[in-house]
Amino acid sequence: MFEFLFKYPRVLWQDASLVFAAEWPLWVMAALVIAGALLLLLSLLRQPLGAARRALVFTLQAMMLAVLLAMLWQPALRIETSEPGRSAIAWMLDTSGSMQRIDHEGAGSTTRQQAALDALYQRSRSLDGDFSHRWFAAAEQLEEIAPPAGAASPEPLSREAIEAALADSDVGTASPLQGTLLDALDGSGGNTPVAAVVLASDGAATGTAPDSDWWRELAERGIPVHAVAVGEAAVEDDSALIDVDIAHELIAGVSNEVRLHITHPTTLESMHMRVESASGDLLYASTLDLPGDQAESAHVIRLAVDEPGTRELVFRLLPERLDRVANNxxxxxxxxxxxxxxxVLYVEGEPRWEYKFIRRALASSDAVDIVSLLRTSDHKFYRQGVxxxxxxxxxxxxxxxAWNRYDAIIIGNLAAASFTGEQQKQLRDYVSERGGSLLMIGGRDTLADGGWSRSLTAAALPVLLDGDVDAVESANRDRASWQARITLKGRRQQWLDISTGRADAPPESDVPLGDGEGSALTRPGESTSAVFGEDATDTAADAGWSDLPALANRQSVGVPRTGAEVLLDALLDDRQEPLLVWHRYGRGTAAVLGTAGTWRWQMGLSHLDQRHERFWQQLLGELTARARPQLDIRNSADVLRDGEAAEIQVVAYDDEFQPLAEPALAATLVRPDGREEQLGLAASADRPGVYGATVPAEEAGPWGVRVALPEGKAGSGALTRERWWMRDALGGERFATRLDSGFLEAIADATGGSFRHIDNIDGLESALVLANAAERHERTLPLWNMPALFLLLLALKLGEWLLRLKWNRL
Structure with a gap:
């Protein structure tokens, strides 16, 4: 409607200036308007009209005169446009696998690629007088569609020629838009310079994510990219397992946290999930509850693998209805x-129930090896687990x-005076420098009562201990029935969910493992929860803490430091005090637990109830997992797709956890066929202790790297670690079924182009005329004959006629 009334699109008006094409001075037009208005006024004074009516008619007639004179002065829009035929528009069609999708089934349905071609070709023909056209197909590489043999090269390609070329091209299993777009901006070797790029895509780029250098390089090209989004953000007939986040090293028999990122139809309420070994053995199965109002969700499961070795785990979704793209x-x-x-080193000052029950809880854990040092008298200790x-x-x-040999340290009922100043400093540095985890638990000779507020270790603790011992002695002897309760921040920690240890939880022998499609179960201790809406886990987490026996000896832990998190509270009537507090300190983690009475949970519960064991196993499991390893191998991705190379990075320390000072590290590369070869890891120039290498890893299958610390650098014994990853032969296109309009819009913004969806593509031609990198010239577009002016004249005259008719003064 805007273009009908004002002759030109809105976007053209926004970037143009209004001028008068006639060479007559504007003051002449102003003088004629004033003179004409006076003549109209003299004429109306002779007519038998009242003052109000005369003023109304004068206004209408004066406006008509002004409009007519403005039209005589030839109003126009002045814009800068490119020289016709001197530059080209690059029409870039994404022809990857995701663009072959049909979003809507039914009569007349077309693929995303065909819909894009239909829309763009029609617009390209309307610009034939301004630009030449170059058509590109972009999948794994950018390919220009050449004219058919024998065709006149200056002539625009026909739709049939473009369709034939696309039909003959291979459907890409990847869409590295980051590279193909830069090639299109460079003209891909053509003779006609590219003035603008029109990119029609669903935005599902695969390969390495664009970094700041890529965005800067894109903007520095100086060529606008006009992005046309094709497809839908919400796909109602496809589910996909987008990502699986699991630790690269698992301890045999220990439940490990796995995070899943899933896209799914909003109408789907649940979905079955299975984890299998490469040989097909079922390791895990459950039903995931999906948020009904969102098209993607994140879930947490816990998985245990019993058999040591290098294992391939297959995570598989089983949608409850037909899924259009099954291989994602x-x-x-x-x-x-x-x-x-x-x-874990547990240092205890005296034999007590808490010591006994902590050791008993951890004795059955395969994840933690507890070494204890129990003081039996002055300067005498009883060792266990060495x-x-x-x-x-x-x-x-x-x-x-000696401290660094342990991943976590527990300080029990032992006063600060039992440690020398140097040992206290070593404990502090163990957390901040080594990156270990320190836990201090309650007791009559610990925390503030044990003088730890005045120790060198106090800086590492997550609380400010009260320095006045007498002020807190009464709290240490508090025998009231304090109840432990999980806090809001505690609910966000998966490891604090101990509900699966309840006596009424189903034993593993009662849970069938199922052997067919759609079978589902949740193994004990392996709960699932949606991350979107974290309150979904509150009920399960609270269920584990709601009916635990009272602690009966809560101890004040002091005031939590800024940034510390209170994970558990102690409740008594209307009183609420911090019970378990932790924070990051330097490279490590420090925590305090204001009680030595968790053993009462075990004594007051059924012998079948495992919540006490769960708490200590999961607490120490989390603390040790947070500890910094002496030798760590990192990879850029667990699965390589679409030409990505493996960027291997090794972080290594000596036995005192100082960065390893070696010019290079030797590693062993294991190829998919089992062959081994030497791989040199070069030391980083600016990061001590960091070594790296790039492995192309083109062959599909499993790849591995094995690294050992040089002799004499690992402390006691040799230290060897390995890291495995997969090269996926199918590529990442199968996971890219949804429109990523954010990526396309960011490209348009970064280059000065425009963004629009294919369903609202009007105005693309005008945007190309105005926003391009071609040589510019000034152009004047006449406005005197636009329909809005004639309609305004007609409305003014019709209004005067109707008024005179009403007044009987025709």
Whole structure:
């Protein structure tokens, strides 16, 4: 309607200036308007009209005179446009696999690619007088569609020629838009410079995500990209397992957290999930509840793998109805399953119930190997769980290297005075420098009562301890029935859900493992929860804490520091005090637990109830998982697709956890066929202890890297780690079924182009005329004959006639 009334599109008016094409001075037009208005006024004064009526008629007639004179002065729009035929528009069609999708079934349905071609070709012909046209197909590479043999090269390509070329081209299994778009902006070797690029795509780019350098390079080309979005953001007939986040190293038999990212129809309420070994053995199955109002969700499951070795795990979705793209419902991950529990040192000042029950709770855990040092008298300790006769033979560790052997340290009922100043500093540095985890639990000679507020270790603790011992002694002897309750921040920690340890939880033998499509179960301790709407886990988390026996000896932990998180509270009537608090300190984690009475949970519950064991196993499992490893191998991706290379990075420390100072590290590369070859890891120039290499890894299948610390750098014994990943032969296109309009819009914004959906493509031609990088010239577009002016004259005259008719003064 705007273009009908004002002759030109709105976008053209926005960037143009209004001028008068006639060479007559504007003051002449102003003088004629004033003179004409006076003549009209003199004429109306002779007519028998009242003052109000005379003023109304004068206004209408004066406006008509002004409009007529403005039309005589020839109003026009002045814009800058390109020289016709001197530059080209690059019409870039995404021809990857996702663009072959049909979004709506039915009569006349077309693929996304065909819909894009239909819309763009029609617009291109309307610009024949301004630009030449170059057509490109973009999938794994950018290919220009050449004219058919024998065709006159200056002539625009016909639709039939473009369709024939697209039919002969291979459907891409990847769409690295980051590279093909830059090629199109460079003209891809053509003779006619590109003035603008029209990119028709669903935005589903695969390969390496664009970084800041790519965005800067895109903008520096100086050529606008006009993005046309094709497809739908919500796909109601396809589910996809987009990502699986699992640790690359699992401890055999230990439940590990796995995060799943799923897209699905909003009408789907649930979906079955299975995890299988490469040989087809079922490891896990459950039913995932889906949020009905969203098209994607994140879920957490817990998975245990019993058999050590390198294992391929296949995560598989089983939608409850027909799924259009079936090969995006599963993903594989390679993990190393090891029997290497994390080591925890527990230092206790006296034999007490808490010591006994903590050791008992951790004794059945395959994830944690607890080493305890129990003081039996002054300067005498009883050792349990040591690796050899030399470990802790002299009592408390006296060197940083001795503390660093452990992934977590528990300080029980032992006063700060039992440690020398150097040992207190070593404990602090163990957290901040080594990146270990420190837990201090309640007792009459610990926390503030044990003088720890005045120790060098106090800086690492997540609370400000009260320095006045007498002020807190009464709290230490508080025998009231304090109840432990999980906080809001605690609910966000999956490991604090101990509900699966309840006595009324179904034993594993009662849960059928199912062997067919659609079978589902939830194994004990392996709960699922949607991340979207975290309150969904509140009921399960609260169920584990609601009926635990009272602690009966709560101790004040002081005031939590800024940034610390209170995970558990102690409740008594209307009183509420922090019970379990933790925070990050330097590279590590420190926590305090203001009680030594968790053993009462075990004594007051059924012998079948495992919540006490769950709490300590999961708490220590989390603390040790947060500890920084001495040797860590990192990879850019667990699964490589679409030409990506594996960027291997190794972070290594010596036995005192100082960055390894070696010019290079030797590694072993394991290829999919089992062949091994040496791989050199070069030291980083600006990051001590960091080594790296790039592995192309073109061959599909499992790849691995094995690294060992040089002799004498690992402390006691050799230290070897390995990391595995997959090269996916099918590519990432099968996961890209949904429109990513955000990526396309960002491209348009970064280049000064425009963005529109294919269903609202009007105005693209005008945007191309105005926003392009071609040589510019000034152009004047006449406005005197636009319909809006004639309609205005007609409305003014008709209004005067109707008024005179009403007044009987025709």
């Amino acid at each position: 419902n599963s993903q594989s991950r390679l993990v190393s399953v090891v029997k290497r529990p994390q080591r 690796a050899d006769a030399e470990e802790l033979a002299a009592g408390l560790p006296t060197t940083a290297a």
